[in-house]
Amino acid sequence: MSYREINAPLRTIMTPGPVEVDPRVLRAMSTPILGQFDPAFTSIMNTVMSMIREVFQTKNQWAFPIDGTSRSGLEAVLGSVIEPGDKVLIPIYGRFGHLLTEIAERHGAELHLLHCEWGEVFDPEVVINEMKKVNPKVVAIVHGETSTGCMQPLEEIGKACREQDVLFIVDAVATIGGADVQTDNWYIDAAIGGNQKCISVPSGNSPITYNERIEKILLDRKKVERGIATDKELAEKSYHHPIKSNYLDLSQLQDYWSPRRLNHHTEATSMLYALHEGLRILLEEGLENRFARHKFHEKALIAGIEGMGLELFGDSRWKLPTVTCVKVPEGVDAESVRAMMLNQFGVEIASSFGPLHGKIWRIGTMGYSCRKENVLFALSALEASLIRHGVKVQTGAGVQASLDIYTNGQ
Amino acid sequence: MSYREINAPLRTIMTPGPVEVDPRVLRAMSTPILGQFDPAFTSIMNTVMSMIREVFQTKNQWAFPIDGTSRSGLEAVLGSVIEPGDKVLIPIYGRFGHLLTEIAERHGAELHLLHCEWGEVFDPEVVINEMKKVNPKVVAIVHGETSTGCMQPLEEIGKACREQDVLFIVDAVATIGGADVQTDNWYIDAAIGGNQKCISVPSGNSPITYNERIEKILLDRKKVERGIATDKELAEKSYHHPIKSNYLDLSQLQDYWSPRRLNHHTEATSMLYALHEGLRILLEEGLENRFARHKFHEKALIAGIEGMGLELFGDSRWKLPTVTCVKVPEGVDAESVRAMMLNQFGVEIASSFGPLHGKIWRIGTMGYSCRKENVLFALSALEASLIRHGVKVQTGAGVQASLDIYTNGQ
Known part of the structure; x- marks a missing residue:
């Protein structure tokens, strides 16, 4: 059988x-590769570690990408x-709170769950009270929940965790690089970031960071693998509850990312180049500027959505600035509108999961996608597709309202 | 802190x-990305599945990449x-046999190990006899062992496994795309390939394939995750011994790679583009041609190594055609020679692990690196570096011997 080259439409x-x-x-990824122990390459690894620290606003020694998608970063931390x-x-x-549960459960956790309605977040006091009752080893929580467009305030919970000597693990996949994530100031012991969202690198690696409270556990569970362990290491080590994964074993990964460079996997070279360039661009823009840019385009998008007569889902007090959820008007086939936007305009927006499937659309304004022309085009495509689906919108008003924000500035 | 763009030397x-x-x-990776459920993207996913089947010489339905390095492919299969x-x-x-052991052990296997000297392979009868004695659920073995440059014959073992209803799992990371891997003809139930070797794609995904004997186990252990499972799925499922990993759970991954496209991770877009292009180039060359090309350059490399008076490590009867191991001459600092080759010539060759560290060099002739000019330059750099380290070589003879092969043809 013969195959053609990739011919992907531009969306x-x-x-x-x-x-x-x-x-x-994209261009950085076409850099010819280096061997994984080439000093020119290990120097790039070190630079990426330094940039990850800045983005997570942490002084932690350990800050490196996991070679897999964001979910691999979550599992590396929770499983270790x-x-x-x-x-x-x-x-x-x-x-994504459910996802944390799935991962924790598979690694043998005794689960203690709190639930609230999709579209709301927790009063920190509720979490803190439950924590005092349960006395867990770990509190794990999602910072920005893309499925509902909500963002959970973390600082109070983090402070309470530290006071009670509980480990605080945060899924910052949807917020890192787009909204404030103050790892150290918020007493976060381990944080996991996504690269394919506000960092705007193709999916494939997941930057994480953790402090010495986490490292202590890793060192207790550490096992150097046969085939590369020294005889001394093989002889002296008696460990219990070893980390279940070899690939996602942070104790091995930190040896690989340490000056010792102990062989583990073969670092994903081109994905590291991509992350290097994505973080470099991010830090050149500056964290504060970047957060402000995300807030600004969010404002323009919301003006457009409300301007055309649609309603937002969720409460603005805890809205995730990088995801805007829109209620699907009564009687409208949400998937049919999405399909028209993609097929006619080449614009992709998202549906949601579980109880919200078919009830809301989710529009992201993240990283490189978070640009004026994208917001305006998405609004235009949404309006036109809604009209074709028989929805009565305030014709033209959405884009005009958004344009007002852009022409008047912040 | 300010950061510069990547400025990597060409090696x-x-x-x-x-x-x-x-x-x-490299160029394919700079293609702008697509959303993971965009029909234009899922069609690329399907094409990659089809190409993976061809490379593994299998009719298996399941053939897709794991989003992680080769070791993630090994763990996805063994752990599932x-x-x-x-x-x-x-x-x-x-x-890499030890690595299989490490992974299997962490997933709770009762291990039964056979050992032979590094530099040798097993007489299939020895493995088959042990299998009859142990009656295992799985026999797992490395096809091409890069640490020693040896390749294990598989067909007899595979046939015996099938007869005894034992699952046969093969690590074909170092051979896929460079040497014959006949998944179906050799009765291999699951095979794991590497992409950063003979397929010559940057490290970051790992193509695997498995048959319905493996799938049966996956379906027994399958768990649809909370947050996306239907109520029916949540209610009806009572499973035991769930797969320990969520990220590397083949039962979930095959749903994602099936027409159902059940959301799991976010497929690593640019790495998939890279794999698509790597496999396309491979299949355009053709498997037979490609295997022959690897054998041909191996011959030219060996002629050069022996021509300059160095000795090969290992027996030619079971030599891995894509890796040539060279004995380090008595009294020579192996690492110092490697460093000189890298620093003065920009040529990288490898050392080895464990009992062979410092005793052999390993020279790969894999995929895109397996080219005439690379072989000739590596020989030239090795000779010059050895002379600088005081080794008496047959000056000029190595490159001449290699050139003889190239100018005389096969």
Whole structure:
């Protein structure tokens, strides 16, 4: 059978990830590769560690990408920290809270769950009270829940965790690089970021960071693998509850990312180049500027959505600035509108999961996709597609309202 | 802190991986990305599945990449198949046999190991006899052991496994795309390939394939995750021994790669583009031509090595055609020679692990690195560096011997 080269259409991607990639990042990936122990390469690894620290606003030594998608970063952290029988408290306010539960459960956690309605977040006091009752080893929570467009305030919970000597693990996949994530100031012990969202790198690696409270557990569970362990290492080590995964074993990964460079996997060279360039562009823009840019385009998008007569889903007090959820008007086939936007305009927006499927659309304004022309085009395509679906919208008013924001500035 | 763009030196990479990447593959990675459920993207996913089937010479339905490095492919297969207490027989003839053991052990296997000297392979009868004695659920073995440059004959073992209803799992990371891997004809139930070796794609995904004997186990262990499971799925499922990993759970991954496209991770877009282009180039060359090309350059390399008076490590009867191991001459600092080759010539060759560290060099001739000019330059750099280290070589004779092969043809 004969195969043709990739011939991919160019899309306007306004989902909560993966989002469009800066051409500079795409170009960085076409850099010829280096061997994994080449000093020229290990120096790039070190630079990426330094940039990850800045983006997570942390002084942690350990800050490196996991070679897999964001979910691999979540599992690397949870699976390396949770030992069978450990109590783990997970407050769930959307799909990705469930994902933390799935991962924790497979690694033997005794689960303690809190639930609230999809579209709301937790009063920190509720989480703190439950924590005092349960006395867990870990509290794990999602910072930005893309499934509902909500963002959970973390600082109070983090402070309470530290006071009670509970480990605080945060899924910052949807917020890192797009909204404030203050790892150290918020007492976060381990944070996991996504690269295919506000960092705007293709999916494929997941930057994480953790502090010495997490490292202590890793060192207790550490096992150097046969075939490369020294005889001394093989002889002296008696460990219990070893980390279940070899690939996602942080104790091995940190040896690989340490000056010792102990062989583990073969680092994903081109994805590291992509992350390097994505983080470099991000830090050149500056964290504060970047957060402000995300807020600004969110404002323009919301003006457009409300201007055409649609309603937002969720409460603005805890809205995730990088994802805007829109209620699907009564009687409208949400998937049919999405399909028309994609097929006629090349614009992709997202549906949602579980109880919200078919009830809301989710529009992302993340990283490189978070641009004026994208917001305006998405609004135009949405309006036109709604008209074709028989929805009465305030014709023209959405784009005009958005344009007002853009022409008047902040 | 301010960061500069990546400025990577161009190397001649003659290791057993990662190896040089075809410029066409590097270019494919700079294709703008698509959303993961965009029909234009799922169609590319299907094409990649079809190409993976061809490369593995299989009719298996399931053939897709794992989004992680080769080791993630190994763990996805072993971790999804092995349940606690399962007997797993692993014949070990180098470092990567140990790796299979590490992974199997963490997933609760009752390990049964066979060992032979590093530099040798197993007489299939020895493995078959042990299998009859142990009666394992799985026999797992490395096809091409890059740590020793040896290749294990598989067909007889595979046939015996099938007769005895034992699952046969093969690590074909170092051979796929460079040497014959006949998944179906050799009765291999699951095979794991590497992409950063003979397929010559940057490290970051790992193509695998498995048949319905493996799938049966996956379906027994399958768990649809909360947050996306239907109520019916949540209610009806009572499973035991669930797969320990969520990220590397083949039962979930095959749903994602099936027409159902059940959301799991966010497929690593640019790495998939790279794999698509790498496999396309491979299949355009043709499997037979490609295997012959690897044998031809191996011959030219060996002629050069022996021509300059160095000795090969290992027996030619079971030599891995894509890796050539060279004995380090008595009294020579192996690492110092390697460093000189890298720093003065930009040529990278490899050292080895464990008992062979410092005793052999390993020279890869894999995929895009397996080219005339690379072989000739590596020989030239090795000779010059050896002279600088005071080794008496047959000056000029190595390159001449290699050139004889190239100018006289096969």
